[in-house]
Structures are given as structure tokens and as C-alpha cells.
Amino acid sequence: MSQSPYDVAIIGAGIVGASCADEFARRGMSVIILDRDGIGSGATAAGMGHIVVMDDSEAQFALTRYSQQLWRALRPELPADVEYEECGTIWVAADEEEMVEVWRKHDYYAKCGVPTEVLDGKRFQQMEPNVREGMAGGLLVPQDGVLYPPCAARFLIERAQKRGANLRLGASVAQIARGEVRLSDGSNVSTKIIVNAAGCFAPELTAGIEIKKRKGHLVITDRYPGFLRHQLVELGYLKSAHSVSSDSVAFNVQPRRTGQILIGSSRQYGAEHKEVDHDILTRMLLRAQEFIPMLGPMSAVRTWTGFRAATPDKLPLIGPWPGDNSVFLASGHEGLGITTSLATARILVDQITGSKPEIPIEPYLPSRAGKEFANA
Amino acid sequence: MLNQITLTVDGAPVTVPSGAMVAVAIAIAGKACRRSVTGEPRGPVCGMGICFECRVAIDGRSHCRSCQVRCEQGMDVRTDE
Amino acid sequence: MAAAVRAAECGVEVGIVDDNATLGGQIWRGESDDGENQDAIRWSEMLRTAGVTKLCGKRVFDQPEARVLFAEGDDDLCELRYRNLILATGARERFLPFPGWTLPNVMGAGGLQAMVKSGLPIRGKRVVVGGTGPLLLAVAACLRKHGAEIPIICEQASSSMLARFSMALLAQPAKIAQGIQLKRELAGVPFAANSWPLAARGRQELESVTISRRGKSETIECDYLACGFHLVPNLELQQLLGCQIREGYVHVDEFQRTTVEGVFCAGEPTGIGGVELAIIEGQIAGLVAGGGLEKARLLFRDRDKRRRFARRLDHTFRLRPELKNLPSAETLVCRCEDVSYSRLQQQTSWRSAKLQTRCGMGPCQGRVCGPATQFLFKWEPDSVRPPVFPARVASLAALRGRSVSENGAVTRRL
Numbered sequence: 001m002s003q004s005p006y007d008v009a010i011i012g013a014g015i016v017g018a019s020c021a022d023e024f025a026r027r028g029m030s031v032i033i034l035d036r037d038g039i040g041s042g043a044t045a046a047g048m049g050h051i052v053v054m055d056d057s058e059a060q061f062a063l064t065r066y067s068q069q070l071w072r073a074l075r076p077e078l079p080a081d082v083e084y085e086e087c088g089t090i091w092v093a094a095d096e097e098e099m100v101e102v103w104r105k106h107d108y109y110a111k112c113g114v115p116t117e118v119l120d121g122k123r124f125q126q127m128e129p130n131v132r133e134g135m136a137g138g139l140l141v142p143q144d145g146v147l148y149p150p151c152a153a154r155f156l157i158e159r160a161q162k163r164g165a166n167l168r169l170g171a172s173v174a175q176i177a178r179g180e181v182r183l184s185d186g187s188n189v190s191t192k193i194i195v196n197a198a199g200c201f202a203p204e205l206t207a208g209i210e211i212k213k214r215k216g217h218l219v220i221t222d223r224y225p226g227f228l229r230h231q232l233v234e235l236g237y238l239k240s241a242h243s244v245s246s247d248s249v250a251f252n253v254q255p256r257r258t259g260q261i262l263i264g265s266s267r268q269y270g271a272e273h274k275e276v277d278h279d280i281l282t283r284m285l286l287r288a289q290e291f292i293p294m295l296g297p298m299s300a301v302r303t304w305t306g307f308r309a310a311t312p313d314k315l316p317l318i319g320p321w322p323g324d325n326s327v328f329l330a331s332g333h334e335g336l337g338i339t340t341s342l343a344t345a346r347i348l349v350d351q352i353t354g355s356k357p358e359i360p361i362e363p364y365l366p367s368r369a370g371k372e373f374a375n376a
Numbered sequence: 377m378l379n380q381i382t383l384t385v386d387g388a389p390v391t392v393p394s395g396a397m398v399a400v401a402i403a404i405a406g407k408a409c410r411r412s413v414t415g416e417p418r419g420p421v422c423g424m425g426i427c428f429e430c431r432v433a434i435d436g437r438s439h440c441r442s443c444q445v446r447c448e449q450g451m452d453v454r455t456d457e
Numbered sequence: 458m459a460a461a462v463r464a465a466e467c468g469v470e471v472g473i474v475d476d477n478a479t480l481g482g483q484i485w486r487g488e489s490d491d492g493e494n495q496d497a498i499r500w501s502e503m504l505r506t507a508g509v510t511k512l513c514g515k516r517v518f519d520q521p522e523a524r525v526l527f528a529e530g531d532d533d534l535c536e537l538r539y540r541n542l543i544l545a546t547g548a549r550e551r552f553l554p555f556p557g558w559t560l561p562n563v564m565g566a567g568g569l570q571a572m573v574k575s576g577l578p579i580r581g582k583r584v585v586v587g588g589t590g591p592l593l594l595a596v597a598a599c600l601r602k603h604g605a606e607i608p609i610i611c612e613q614a615s616s617s618m619l620a621r622f623s624m625a626l627l628a629q630p631a632k633i634a635q636g637i638q639l640k641r642e643l644a645g646v647p648f649a650a651n652s653w654p655l656a657a658r659g660r661q662e663l664e665s666v667t668i669s670r671r672g673k674s675e676t677i678e679c680d681y682l683a684c685g686f687h688l689v690p691n692l693e694l695q696q697l698l699g700c701q702i703r704e705g706y707v708h709v710d711e712f713q714r715t716t717v718e719g720v721f722c723a724g725e726p727t728g729i730g731g732v733e734l735a736i737i738e739g740q741i742a743g744l745v746a747g748g749g750l751e752k753a754r755l756l757f758r759d760r761d762k763r764r765r766f767a768r769r770l771d772h773t774f775r776l777r778p779e780l781k782n783l784p785s786a787e788t789l790v791c792r793c794e795d796v797s798y799s800r801l802q803q804q805t806s807w808r809s810a811k812l813q814t815r816c817g818m819g820p821c822q823g824r825v826c827g828p829a830t831q832f833l834f835k836w837e838p839d840s841v842r843p844p845v846f847p848a849r850v851a852s853l854a855a856l857r858g859r860s861v862s863e864n865g866a867v868t869r870r871l
Contacts, residue, residue: 038805039813040812081813081814222431222820222847258413263850278522279857281853282856295850299820300850301822303853396576397576399572400576403572404578416559416789416795418561419561419662421792422550422568423564423569425516426549428820428821428847431820
């Protein structure tokens with residue numbers, strides 16, 4: 001049975017693949033999405049669903065800010081089970097040294113048009129009474145939010161399907177090359193463009209991509225409505241996300257709409273197995289308890305792990321792959337996949353359709369590998 | 377004559393025989409243990425600590441499985457918390 | 458308990474852990490202290506004499522390193538180091554959803570019995586007993602003894618299945634005696650085979666139950682519905698430890714050894730077979746763990762006999778397909794997260810159901826909705842992660858074997 005080639009075949013039905021499918025379909029292209037598992041079953045299922053502006057670099061800021069605005073605009077269309085909450089982030093400063101960083105961020109964001117509010121110790125305590133006393137303060141970023149990623153991915157895919165996109169789950173891809181996607185069952189899909197949005201598995205399909213798995217742990221509690229109001233992240237989180245080689249934990253907790261508290265976060269390199277790593281888990285929970293001792297007696301219902309797709313320069317790969325002109329990459333989002341998924345889709349499709357992207361695309365081009373990667 | 381214990385369920389005193397579980401005191405008080413996420417009243421189902429429908433706050437601690445906790449004199453039990 | 462006694466009699470140091478306030482599990486609940494069950498009393502006494510260390514009110518939730526279990530109490534944490542581990546985690550009831558099953562006073566059969574044994578006043582109350590399995594009769598008898606009125610016992614198995622089962626019981630004198638005893642205790646209580654609940658009705662709590670009987674529906678006013686569909690084994694800890702599971706039960710060799718070195722399993726997790734089989738298997742495991750292999754062998758024949766009974770049980774109380782039609786679109790299947798049947802019908806696997814609807818992600822960790830969805834949709838469950846029961850954040854934070862103090866943490870070496 002022959003069928004005319006698709007315009008786009010997207011490998012990966014996670015949040016990034018789903019966003020791409022939605023965007024390609026919106027612009028009238030024929031799309032097929034392939035995933036060896038279900039919708040959002042990789043890092044999309046495992047992460048915190050935090051939509052957060054980050055300013056580790058200008059490029060990271062540009063992408064996260066652009067994408068955060070896209071999520072805010074999409075909000076009215078999101079169904080209830082996506083559980084979008086604009087609860088804001090508070091970057092927590094434990095001491096005066098960290099308050100300096102708070103002010104730096106505040107000033108930077110102010111310049112870039114991101115509303116923030118500096119909180120002194122007292123104000124922070126009023127906003128989050130269940131955090132231990134003695135914090136120096138923090139930076140509130142009110143436009144940050146949280147959502148439930150597997151349902152967000154499903155929503156985006158369903159929107160794409162309404163515009164004619166095809167979805168094939170349980171379809172394991174063996175090889176992608178020159179417009180042909182060969183599945184493990186021997187069948188073929190012909191397409192003009194292949195988008196590798198396979199997250200930390202992207203290198204399996206496109207040899208030479210520098211993506212490594214960065215394992216994370218999360219714990220979720222039973223319901224404690226009203227216990228926390230904002231996503232709280234310690235400024236030390238940035239040190240944790242910075243490190244490219246060592247295992248680290250950082251205080252990062254999130255109130256879900258259900259009232260459950262999501263406790264993170266951890267980063268490990270070189271860990272390949274999915275099992276919970278007790279060493280890291282305990283370090284992570286002890287760190288969390290240092291900020292919120294009241295977490296101690298709370299009931300922890302589940303723990304799980306996930307793999308982020310990490311690149312050497314901490315920026316995702318969005319754009320054409322130099323080795324094959326039918327292949328484009330949309331992978332390597334590390335801990336910002338949910339946040340930057342919408343913008344990733346926009347700038348990728350802009351590149352392909354020749355539209356002018358809203359932000360410069362050079363920092364995310366796969367062709368930068370070998371240049372900036374060497375400097376990372 | 378069995379020993380009797382008095383505790384409070386949502387502020388009201390309830391008397392039970394010694395050895396009774398908190399879930400029993402809640403039933404005697406005519407209350408449901410909790411409200412489900414869509415607001416349905418719920419009570420114990422499995423009686424052995426696995427269904428979690430009997431969760432209540434006991435002496436300030438949330439999410440205690442009342443079918444497995446013995447009543448003690450003066451306990452403060454709050455449903456739907 | 459049987460395992461602990463026999464192991465201790467071999468001269469090894471034995472500890473027994475249970476999350477309930479007293480030993481005895483579900484079958485001997487409350488019996489060891491002030492009950493009438495002679496077996497329970499006997500084994501409790503032997504346990505005392507044998508010098509077994511009892512750790513009650515402690516719930517095992519993880520094994521962070523080889524041969525170390527962590528158990529959580531109300532205010533403390535226990536680190537249990539072992540050379541040999543015997544898992545006798547028992548079984549729980551299988552619950553199937555039907556309209557109104559979430560109303561207060563709709564409980565499991567064993568669930569209501571447990572509540573009554575825990576002090577729930579039942580005298581003069583009307584209790585419909587339904588579902589499947591020999592537990593129904595035992596529960597009905599117990600409730601009646603406590604003064605409940607039982608309008609009917611509804612057993613979904615067919616009369617012919619039950620007749621064949623009764624014939625098989627004649628081969629076992631002990632069972633005949635039990636059977637006669639039960640008949641006496643349940644004299645006058647209507648019993649219907651080929652019968653099952655269709656709906657439970659009431660506003661704030663149960664007021665009536667509609668059952669299917671002889672192809673027609675009948676509504677019965679009542680105060681409680683004690684409804685359970687036989688038993689499913691508690692396998693979570695075994696799965697966490699990596700024991701091989703075959704056809705839904707822990708695979709063990711003739712010495713009750715699992716595929717993990719140093720870990721034994723006895724009783725319902727190896728096959729639902731009732732009290733007598735569990736006691737034999739427990740003894741075998743205890744003897745082997747204590748080094749008494751020859752004594753263990755002496756029990757093999759008895760065990761084989763009772764295993765035949767177990768297979769009969771399985772066969773007789775198999776769930777009929779009509780039970781798949783019980784839930785309506787709005788009937789909740791996952792009680793922790795209030796996920797309806799219709800939402801689950803759109804999912805293709807347990808994992809996608811979890812991710813998209815949160816079914817199975819609540820505190821029961823799928824213990825209630827898992828067996829139900831397995832029956833309704835044939836979904837295979839996931840792998841198990843710690844904690845196998847919800848545990849305090851502080852307890853999880855202590856898992857690295859450090860003796861972290863929390864209102865008096867307890868560390869015991871076994």
C-alpha cells in the first residue's frame with residue numbers, strides 16, 4: 001500500500017514532539033507522530049511541569065521567556081486536566097549573599113520586561129508561612145506556572161489530530177535517514193522532513209548528537225491543600241543545574257492543584273538505570289527538609305525517576321541536522337522541556353517554512369556542535 | 377464491665393469500648409471519614425489499611441488510617457482533613 | 458506466626474513484623490489476645506514461648522540495601538537487618554466497581570468483619586453480604602454472631618460450581634467439620650448463587666442494595682453491604698525485592714524459597730489457599746530458614762494436599778464475565794483520584810491510564826483499582842517502586858541506614 005509522503009514525521013510523542021505536531025499541523029502540513037510507547041511517557045511523564053523563566057544565559061532566557069508567554073496565551077484553551085496554575089516561582093535566598101543574586105535577577109528581568117517582586121525575609125514568610133523561619137527573602141516571578149505535562153502533551157496531539165495529523169503509538173523506530181523512517185516491525189514511513197524529538201533517546205536515532213541522560217528523582221506527597229502557594233526553588237538550584245559532571249541535589253518544591261506537594265530535585269550523570277537511587281533520594285529529601293522541616297511528617301505516596309536530555313552547553317538542539325538534510329532535531333531540553341516546548345515548535349517550524357522566528361535561532365542550531373560545544 | 381474511652385470527633389465527644397479503632401468512633405459519631413476529590417463522603421472499605429478511605433487527622437497529624445489506630449482517651453479526631 | 462515459631466525452635470533469632478497493632482493478620486485478627494480461635498491461641502502461645510521478638514505497628518516500606526528493610530511506626534523508624542527473610546504478606550480483598558459502591562457503609566466483606574472485630578456496633582443492623590469466595594460465609598457467620606441481621610448472601614459463582622466445590626470438600630474431614638459448623642451458624646440465612654450486586658443506593662450513606670438474582674433484580678433495604686470478590690495476593694514487597702512472579706503469584710520452590718537468595722515466601726502470596734495451607738507453608742519456610750530441612754520435608758505431603766484445595770478455590774470462585782458490565786460510565790473506578798469508568802475506557806494500558814487520569818497514583822498505590830482494572834480491561838500492572846506503602850518524608854530521608862533520630866527512632870539488629 002503506497003501513500004504519498006508526509007510533510008513531517010515526528011519521532012517522539014512527548015511534550016516537545018506534541019508541540020511540534022501541533023505547530024506543523026496548524027500551518028497546514030501533513031504530520032505523523034511516532035512513539036514506541038505512549039503519549040508523554042518519557043521525561044514528559046517524569047518531570048515537574050514547571051513553566052519557568054531562567055536566565056542562565058541570554059539564549060536560555062530568550063527561549064524560556066518566549067515559551068512562557070506562549071503558554072500563558074494558550075491557557076484559556078487548555079482543558080481542566082492540564083491543571084495549569086499561574087502560581088509563580090519564588091527563588092529562595094537563604095542568606096544575604098543569595099539576596100545579592102536576587103537583586104541581580106530582579107534588575108535583569110526588569111530590563112527584559114519580566115515582572116518580578118523582591119521579597120524580604122518578612123514578606124517571604126507571610127507568603128509561605130510553612131517554610132522555616134530565617135530565610136533572607138526571595139524573588140517572586142508571578143508569571144511562572146505549573147501544569148500537568150502528560151495531559152498537556154495529549155491536548156496538543158489531539159489538536160494536531162483534529163487538523164489531520166496521524167498518531168502511531170507503540171511504534172518503535174529503528175532508523176531515520178533521507179526521508180525514510182524505518183520501524184522495527186519492518187514497515188516504512190516516507191516523509192519530506194523528519195523531526196527527532198526523542199529526548200534522551202535522540203542519539204539512538206541520529207548518531208553523533210551530544211545528548212546525555214541526566215537522571216532526576218521526584219517524590220509526591222498526599223494532599224495538603226494550601227500548604228504551599230508558589231513553586232519554591234533555592235538559588236543553589238542554579239549551581240546544581242550548572243554542574244556538568246557531578247551528582248547534585250537542590251531544594252525545589254511545587255504545590256499541585258490537587259494539594260499534593262511535589263518534591264525535587266536531583267541531577268546525576270552516568271546513571272543509566274531507572275531504579276530509585278537511595279543515596280540521592282535521601283540527600284534530596286534532607287535538603288528539602290532543611291528549607292521546610294514540616295515536610296518531615298508528611299505522607300510521601302510515590303517516588304520516581306526520569307531522564308532529562310542534557311547537552312554540553314545546556315541549550316537544546318533545535319534546527320537542521322548537518323548530517324542529513326531531511327532530519328531536524330528538537331531535543332536536548334534538559335530540565336526545561338515543558339517550559340520551552342511551545343517555543344521550540346515555533347522556531348523549528350519557522351526555520352522550515354521560512355518565516356522569521358521571534359527570537360534568534362543560532363544558539364540552538366545543531367550545527368553549533370563542535371564549535372560552542374568545545375567551549376562549553 | 378468493659379472499659380470505656382471518650383474521645384472527640386470533630387469536637388463532639390464519643391464514647392467507645394477500649395480497644396476500638398478510631399474508624400469505629402467516627403462511625404458511632406455518624407460521620408464520614410473524608411470527602412473524596414470530587415466531594416463524595418467516604419468511609420472505611422478494606423478495614424486493613426490499604427484502601428486509604430478512612431483517613432482522618434488524629435491529634436493534629438493528617439492522613440492517619442483510622443481503621444488501624446486504636447482509640448485513646450482524649451484523642452482529637454477531625455474528619456475531612 | 459507459624460514460620461516464626463518453627464524458625465525460633467531451630468534455635469535462630471527471629472523477629473516478626475506486622476503493621477497492625479497485634480499479630481494475627483486478617484484471619485486471626487484479635488483472636489490471639491481474647492478470641493476463641495483455638496489455632497490462633499495455640500500459635501500465639503508458641504510464639505511467646507519460642508522467644509520471638511515482636512514488632513507490631515511497623516509498616517515495611519523499602520529495602521534500601523541488601524538484607525536491610527526499613528519499617529515505619531507511628532512515631533519512629535525501624536531498620537531491620539536479616540540473614541533470612543520470610544514474607545507472609547497475606548492477601549487483600551478484590552473490589553469491583555458498581556454504581557454506588559463508594560457510598561459510606563459499602564465495605565469489603567473482610568473489611569466489615571474487621572470493623573466489627575474492631576468494635577463497630579452491628580447488633581440489629583441489616584447487612585447484605587455479596588461478592589464471591591468462602592470468605593462471604595465466614596463473614597456472614599461472624600456478623601450474625603455479633604447480632605447482625607443478614608437478609609441474603611449473594612455469591613456470584615454458579616450453583617453447579619459450588620456443588621462441585623462442596624463435593625471436593627468431602628475429601629477433607631476438617632473442612633466437613635467447618636462446613637457443618639458454618640451451616641449451623643448460618644441457619645435461616647438466605648443464600649443465592651448466580652447472584653451479584655447491581656447497585657448500591659443512598660444519599661449520604663447506604664440505604665439499599667439492588668442485586669441480580671435468578672435473572673431479575675431485587676432491591677433490599679439495608680444498613681451495610683459487605684462485598685468482596687475473593688482475594689488477591691499482596692506482592693508489592695516481593696516485587697520490590699525482585700522475586701519472580703508467575704501467573705500472579707510469587708514463585709517458590711519446594712522449600713518456599715523465592716528466586717532471591719535469603720528470601721522466602723509463604724501463604725497467600727504463593728497462591729490463595731486459606732489458613733491451613735498458609736500454616737503449613739509458613740512452617741516449611743521457618744524450618745528451612747532455621748536449618749531444619751528434614752523436618753520441613755515431613756510437611757510436604759500435607760502441603761500438596763492442601764494445594765489441591767487451593768486450586769479448587771481458584772477455579773470455583775473465578776469471576777464471571779457479567780461482572781465486567783457492572784460499572785456505568787460515571788461509576789468511579791479509582792477511589793483515590795475519583796476516576797470514572799468512562800475516562801478509563803479511553804485508555805489503552807495501565808500506564809497510559811495512570812499518566813492521563815491519575816488512576817492508580819493515589820495513596821492506595823493501585824491496590825484497589827489495580828485488580829479491578831486488571832479484570833475490567835486486562836491491563837497488566839507496572840513495576841513497583843519504593844515506598845511500597847506511603848511513608849513519611851522523614852522516613853524516606855533516613856533510608857541510607859543512618860540512625861536518624863525522630864522522636865526516638867529504633868534500630869534493631871536481627
